[in-house]
Amino acid sequence: MTQTRQLSRDEIKTLPLFPTLGMNQITVVGREQLAGALHALRTAKVAGFDTESRPTFHKGEAATGPHLIQLATMEHGYLFPVSDREVLAALGELMASGDVLLVGFDLRSDKRHLRDRFGIECTALLDVGTLFSSDSPTITVGAVQAVARVFGCYFRKSKKLSTSNWGAKVFSEAQQVYAANDAWVALRVYHALRPDA
Structure with missing residues (x-):
């Protein structure tokens, strides 16, 4: 059972580094890689999920993200740039189908931005942070805290x-390594907490 105490940043930094996906386990998905990526994700049934957006730098500047959608199986991270409309349309169909459970951390804004910008409705989402018991109802468990507690x-x-x-x-x-592992680590934590899933 994982502990409920919130670990401090200083405590976490003393822990051994978590091993992550390397470049040979990451694919930036274009049209040539699309069918294989979607097949791997459908087969997995559960995928780690996250998005990345270009930051805004000026006051009043409108956010235009997300610019990248990340999904991961236990073996591989898939990065989907939203600039390719054909890739985005196929990925949107998968995400809206409910065939694959998408797991990640603090997904409210990801879900809203995908709906508002691209019309993608993610129908099967789980915030992994909600699987944690906590000693305070105000504490949100994110990826760094979750990995420290679980692993x-x-x-x-x-x-x-x-x-x-x-x-x-x-x-x-x-x-690429940063983005793929943001999605992958959520899946690792999910499977550790739900080993029969």
């Missing part, structure tokens, strides 16, 4: 990468 490891997230340009035409290797 006794430090899932290091880069602030610099989180606020990088997710609207770019080409993503750096560091961006």
